[in-house]
Amino acid sequence: MNTTSTAGRTARPGPRTPAARARWAWLVLGTAAHLLAVGGRWDIAAAAWIFPVLLLRFARTGRVWSGALWLWAANIAAAVFWLAESAMLSPATLGGAVALAALLTLPFLLDRLLVGRLRPWAALLVFPTAVAGAEFLITLLSPFGTAYGSLAVTQYGVLPLLQLVSVTGSYGIGFLIAWSAAVANLAWERASWRAARRAVSTCAAVLLAVVLAGGARLAFFPADGPTVRIAGVTADSAVLRAQKAAYAQVTGGPAELVNHPPASLGPAMRAVLDNLLAATRREAAAGAxxxxxxxxGVRTPAADEPAVIAAAREEARRSRIYLEIGIGVHTAQAPAYGRNETLLIDPRGTVRWTYQKAHPIPGSETYVPGDGRVPVAATPYGRLANVICYDADFPGMMRVPADIMLVPSHDWREYGRAHTRKAALRAVEAGYALFRQDAEGVTAAFDNQGHVLADTDYFTTDRQATVAYVPMHGTTTVYDRIGDTFAWLCLAAVAALLVAGAAARRRPSDRGSRADEPSQPAAQLR
Known part of the structure; x- marks a missing residue:
């Protein structure tokens, strides 16, 4: 209902107060949509745009702290669902999920506390800057990187939108999704198009501009030019099953692997090595x-590692190829009792680098981390670089001057495809092609715009080989030059909005409400 002010002007419509039953429906539906936007194998891109709208509506229309607890529970449910669908649920990962859920609840809490104290344009920025800032903090402070908590990974197949990460990093997509949610809530709160038209029009124009610019990048600046044939090989499933059976006989854990009788494990290890060498020879003969x-790819006691490397060097010389090998080395040194490393061998048999994994998987791997320096080698096929599997979930270390990034990996059935898709973002961010060779997962090659050049699912074939013609020259992106500037600006904006909100009185439409009462959020834009 409209009322007349003392100045003789008609006041704009106030926010509609929802029934309690509707609020709980928003929480339930928002949580359900959130389960389908967690960076897992059952993601639906549209769900990432829907759930923040519903959960923000729930947050804004109830008590502050009880609402925050319910939203924390919703975020915990989403994190646990991701762990379960990815077959990673354990006490250690559950504890991490609870902590990450708390961090991802903060944007909702900040919005609820500040939206009634800031001018309309500033109020609309609280949620998006806080979401982008929270995603960035996860990559800085947690051991999970972008494995969980990044909305950008849910948009893997939307290539025009995905091009934004070449400017802002993955945090720009999180910002856009959260900004859309804030604007949608403004339109929801106000019964008048006039009250929300400026915010809706601005947000829609920016989204359209981003998608059009991304489409133009795909259409007018394709990743063309000369290509190189790259082959990824994994040992045949039969020999890998035999190796697993041999390892299953070792009952004392990693500490016992070095001392286990060679006659038990040695033949199985050698069979895998021979199989990989034969596959390498076959693919080289075909033109790789x-x-x-x-x-x-090969597992070996430390004492036998020189022999493994010598065999790989000989194969690289004989086939005249660049050969990237992954070795799991068993050692007697606690607590890791091993190393996880890769070597690049050139056509002369020279080892160009030895790299150790910088980010062991929390709660799963005990390897001593490497120094995180990503090796880069100049070759006739462009500048090659290398990280191992989970390292690619940390955008900061992936900004390197390379043309082709090689990512040897080892996943499992429930998580392989989702994990490989996440790696595609690194290619778009940094402007290089990326080849991710995944044992027990999905191997894929991407160009620097995120196009899939080839992919193979380990579980659909007995012979493991993936061949792709990969562009030899990358490009320099804005994100490559400015790094995480956008994310830092979002954190700075959150700090500024906090200061402004603390210093401001609640707007006249909000006076009389208490911190633990339903808010009267987001007045319409003038």
Whole structure:
């Protein structure tokens, strides 16, 4: 209902107060949509745009702290669902999920506390800057990187939108999704198009501009030019099953692997090595110039590692290829009792780098981390670089001057495809092609715009080989030059909005409400 002010002007419509039953429906539906936007194998891109709208509506129309607890529970449910669908649920990962859920609840809490104290344009920025800032903090402070908590990974197949990460990093997509949610809530709160038209029009124009610019990048600046044939090989499933059976006989854990009788494990290990060497020879004969083995493609005691490397060097010389090998080395040193490393061998048999994994998986791997320096080698096929599997979930270390990034990996059935899709973002961010050779997962090659050049699911074939013609020259992106500037600006904006909100009185429409009462949020834009 409209009322007349003392100045003789008609006041704009106030926010509609929802029934309690509707609020709980928003929470339930928002949580359900959130389960389908967690960076897992059952993601739906549209769900990432829907759930923040519903959960923000729930947050804005109830008590502050009880609402925050319910939203924390919703975020915990989403995190646990991701762990369950990815077959990673354990006490250690559950504790991490609870902590990450708390961080991802903060944007809703900040919005609820500040939206009634700021001018309309500033109020609309609280939620998006806080979401982008929270995603960035996860990559800085947590051991999970972008494995969980990044909305950008849910948009993997939307290539025009995905091009934004070449400017802002993955945080720009999180910002846009959260900004859309804030604007949608403004339109929801106000019964008048006049009250919300400026905010809706601005947000729609920016989204359209981003998608059009991304489409133009795909159409007018394709990743063309000369290509190189790259083959990724994994040992045949039969020999891998035999190796697993041999390892299953070791009952004392990693500490016992070095001392276990060679007659038990040795033949199975050698069979895997021979199989990989034969596959390498086959793919080189077919025209591959670069061959990639998966993470820990060969497993060996430290005493036998020189022999493994010598065999790979000989194969690279004989086939005249660049050969990237992944080795899992068993040692007697606690607590890791091993190393996880890769080596690049050139056509002369020279080892160009030895790299150790910088980010062991929390709660799963005990390897001593490497120094995180990503190796880069100049070759006739462009500048090659290398990280191992989970390292690619950390955007900061992936900004390197390379043309082709090699990512030997080792996943599992429930998580392989989702994890490989996440790696595609690194290619778009940094402007290089990316070849991810995944044992027990999905191997894929991407160009620097995120197009899939080839992919193979380990579980659909007995012979493991993936061949792709990969662009030899990358490009320099804005994100490559400015790094995480956008994310830092979002954190700075959150700090400024907090100061402004603390210093401001509540707007006249909000006076009389208490911190634990339903808010009267987001007045319409003038």
């Amino acid at each position: 110039k670069i061959v990639v083995w998966p993470e820990r």
